[in-house]
Amino acid sequence: MIYPDLELEIPADLGRVHFVGIGGSGMSGIARMMHQAGVPVTGSDRSANYSTVALEELGIPVAIGHDAANVGDADTLVVTGALWQDNPEYQRALAAGLPVLHRSQALAWLARGKRVVSVAGAHGKTTSTGMIVTGLLGLGADPSFVNGGIIESLGVSSGAGSDELFVIEADESDKSFLLYDTAVALITNVDPEHLDFYGSREAFMQAFVDFARGARELVVISADDPGALEVLSALRADTDAAAAAIRTFGEAADADVRIVSIDDSGPVRFTVEVDGEQHTAQLRVFGRHNAVNAVGALASLTGLGFPAGPALAAIAEFGGTKRRFEFHAEVGGVRVYDDYAHHPTEVAALLDSARAVVGEGRLVAIHQPHLYSRTSMFHREFAEVLEQGADYTVVLAVDGAREDPVPEVTGALVSNDFTDQDRVAYVDDWQRAAEHLAEIARPGDVMVTMSCGTVYRIIPQVVDALRDRFEATGK
Numbered sequence: 001m002i003y004p005d006l007e008l009e010i011p012a013d014l015g016r017v018h019f020v021g022i023g024g025s026g027m028s029g030i031a032r033m034m035h036q037a038g039v040p041v042t043g044s045d046r047s048a049n050y051s052t053v054a055l056e057e058l059g060i061p062v063a064i065g066h067d068a069a070n071v072g073d074a075d076t077l078v079v080t081g082a083l084w085q086d087n088p089e090y091q092r093a094l095a096a097g098l099p100v101l102h103r104s105q106a107l108a109w110l111a112r113g114k115r116v117v118s119v120a121g122a123h124g125k126t127t128s129t130g131m132i133v134t135g136l137l138g139l140g141a142d143p144s145f146v147n148g149g150i151i152e153s154l155g156v157s158s159g160a161g162s163d164e165l166f167v168i169e170a171d172e173s174d175k176s177f178l179l180y181d182t183a184v185a186l187i188t189n190v191d192p193e194h195l196d197f198y199g200s201r202e203a204f205m206q207a208f209v210d211f212a213r214g215a216r217e218l219v220v221i222s223a224d225d226p227g228a229l230e231v232l233s234a235l236r237a238d239t240d241a242a243a244a245a246i247r248t249f250g251e252a253a254d255a256d257v258r259i260v261s262i263d264d265s266g267p268v269r270f271t272v273e274v275d276g277e278q279h280t281a282q283l284r285v286f287g288r289h290n291a292v293n294a295v296g297a298l299a300s301l302t303g304l305g306f307p308a309g310p311a312l313a314a315i316a317e318f319g320g321t322k323r324r325f326e327f328h329a330e331v332g333g334v335r336v337y338d339d340y341a342h343h344p345t346e347v348a349a350l351l352d353s354a355r356a357v358v359g360e361g362r363l364v365a366i367h368q369p370h371l372y373s374r375t376s377m378f379h380r381e382f383a384e385v386l387e388q389g390a391d392y393t394v395v396l397a398v399d400g401a402r403e404d405p406v407p408e409v410t411g412a413l414v415s416n417d418f419t420d421q422d423r424v425a426y427v428d429d430w431q432r433a434a435e436h437l438a439e440i441a442r443p444g445d446v447m448v449t450m451s452c453g454t455v456y457r458i459i460p461q462v463v464d465a466l467r468d469r470f471e472a473t474g475k
Contacts, residue, residue, distance in 0.1 A: 002083050002090070002102065003174045003197070010109050011099055015075025017106075019043035020089045022062055023052040025322075026169070027080050029146045029158030030106050035060055036160045037110070044070045044089060050150075051157075068092035075099075078106045081174055082401055104176030107146055107168060111180060114144065114166035117300065120177050120211055121188030122227075123346045124293045127285075128188050129169040131297035131318045136165065138314025139306055143167050149321035149340070165304075170211070172204075173197065177211050185215035185244075186300050188293065190227030191345050196373040209234045215244045218303045220296060223258075224250035249299040250292060257299040264288045266356055272298065274308040281316040286325065287353025294318075323456065325350065325448070329463045332470025333361075333443030336462060342370045342452040344381035351389030354448055361444030364437065365390035366458070368451035369398040369414060372406040376413070383417030387424070394437060397428040399453030430458050438465035 019031045022043025028051035035041045035058060044063040045052055052062045063070045068088040071077065077093040077100045093100050101109070119129045126148040133145045134153065143165035146158040170177035173194045190208050198204040208231045212219045219235065222228040235246065249257040260271040260278060269282040270291040283290055294315050301311040320326070323340040330336070335357075341350040347367070354363055365386055369375040375382075375398050386393045395411040415426035427433040437447060447462065449455045 002079050002081050002085065005102075006175060006178060008101075008105065010101065010105050011076065014039060014099075014101075014109065016040040016042070016073060017076045017078055018071050018074035018089070019078045020066070020087060021045055021080035021083055022055065022060075023047070023049045024080050024082075025051065025150065025157050026107075026146065026148050026171075027078070027103050028052075028055055029156070030078070030103055030110065031055060031060060032058065032156070033110055033144070033146065033158050033160050034106070042070070042072060042074065054156075071096075071098075076101060078103055081176075102176060104171060104174075104179050108179045108181075110146070111144070111166045111168060115164040115183045116180050117165060117167045117184045117186065117304075118170040118177060118180050118182040118211075118215075119168065119186045119188070120170040120172050120208070121186075122172070122191035122193050123343065123349070124188040124289065124296075125169050126321055126340070127290065127324060128186060128293045128296050129167055130321045131294055131315050132186070132300055133159075133167050134318040135297055135301050135306075135311055135315040136167070138317055139301070139310060141165060147321065149323055151321055152319045153317070172207060172211070175207055178207065178214065182211070182215045184218045184220065184300060184303060185212055186296055187212060187219070187221040187228055187231065188296055189222050189225035190231055191225070191343070192227065193343060193374075195377070205230055213238070218245045218247060218300075220247045220249065220299045220303055222250050222292075222296065223248035223252035223255035224292070245303070247299050247303050249295045257295055257302065259291060259295055262288055262291045264291070264353065264356055268353075270294070272312070274298070274302060277308065279309055279312050281312045283316055284319045286356050287349060289349040289353065325354065328459050331463055331466035332441070334441045334445045334447060334466055334470075336459060336466075337446065337448045338456045338459060339448055339450045340452050341450040342374070344378055344385050347382065347450060348385040348389055350448065350450060351385065354446060358446045359444065361446055362391035362442065363389070364440075364445055364447040365393040366396065366433070366437065366447060366449040366455065366462070367393055367411075367414065368396040368449070368453050368455035369411050370401065370451045370453040372398055372400050372403050372409040375411075376406070376409045379413035380417050382414045386414070387418050387420065391423070392440065393418075393424045394433055395424060395426045396430070396433060396455065396458070399451060399455070401453060430461055434458060434461035434465040437462055438469040441466060441469065
């Protein structure tokens with residue numbers, strides 16, 4: 001894991017820039033924008049994906065596999081935080097004395113001089129960022145933006161606009177959200193996580209307080225989330241803090257932008273009250289949590305001065321982001337989706353919204369625990385929400401990502417915590433997992449892969465196994 005040096009002075013001229021881990025959703029967006037700004041860009045990643053192919057089509061050279069030679073004649077290296085310290089390209093840059101920027105610092109460089117809208121929170125920030133961008137474009141604005149996921153209607157995760165607004169999905173995991181010169185801060189929720197980095201819940205909460213205090217114009221914050229209310233209380237108690245306006249949103253009776261009612265039996269429909277007037281919208285996405293995300297986006301746009309009615313209508317055109325309950329295939333009446341949910345709160349919200357799609361079928365969760373530290377800390381909570389929200393769960397092996405293996409921490413920690421062992425299976429081999437899913441599948445079932453790791457890559461195996469079951473046998 002590589003953390004940003006918050007004190008590092010970012011060079012004004014980056015020269016030729018090489019991105020290590022360029023295929024990530026955030027990294028690819030930043031690389032695209034630098035390329036559009038005329039910065040010579042190259043990159044590398046351990047494997048090809050949608051993003052690396054798209055970047056190559058733009059003319060950005062991308063090497064597959066990490067090798068010191070990939071750095072070439074670069075003047076600056078940009079790295080993803082998930083990089084291992086022994087990466088040969090990272091080590092080559094250090095040996096050559098090149099400036100090494102964390103991706104958040106590269107994003108701060110792009111946003112210099114702009115009116116920055118930073119979206120932060122443990123959950124919902126990618127969707128909320130996409131909703132704000134969609135809303136601004138629908139209102140006739142032309143913002144720059146970098147999101148953590150590809151916005152379906154745009155086909156990209158970033159874009160360079162012509163006006164002063166720059167919308168950023170701001171990452172709290174390593175304090176990098178404190179790097180930005182934020183004008184408007186949206187805080188979707190404050191659910192303590194990343195305690196392996198912060199060390200304590202108190203330090204995590206303080207980072208959000210510092211983030212909010214850094215906003216120059218406006219803080220938009222949840223009126224429902226307990227953690228957000230703690231941050232709000234600290235802001236209001238600090239008489240020495242900058243005089244940024246505060247605008248709350250949610251279902252709470254005292255919210256400034258208040259949800260009056262929600263119907264989540266299909267694509268979510270809700271009524272919201274803003275400045276004494278009520279407005280109703282039906283979104284193109286599912287789930288009660290997305291009504292809340294939309295209202296947070298609405299509070300941000302109205303805080304920027306846009307009228308509520310047109311702003312809400314523009315937000316309602318948001319069609320989702322990749323890896324957020326994204327439909328992949330239907331075989332034998334079984335539908336297969338993928339989602340980024342990787343925290344118990346996110347998993348619970350996903351399963352709740354997926355119920356509106358399932359109908360009379362069953363909801364089958366395919367859970368890939370992400371990180372040994374998170375699995376060790378939350379395995380009981382994962383088991384509880386999976387058992388409560390899904391009809392059946394297949395738990396895969398842990399995706400350790402940036403962490404060293406911990407032999408005693410496996411997916412079995414989650415499966416063993418189920419009360420009803422008939423509703424869960426721990427299968428650490430992907431092919432066997434795909435075959436097991438096909439064996440238990442029934443027409444009408446909805447299967448959802450969930451993790452911020454590599455779990456989406458199992459989908460072709462699951463689809464092939466379903467085809468072998470239903471199309472080859474006919475039953």
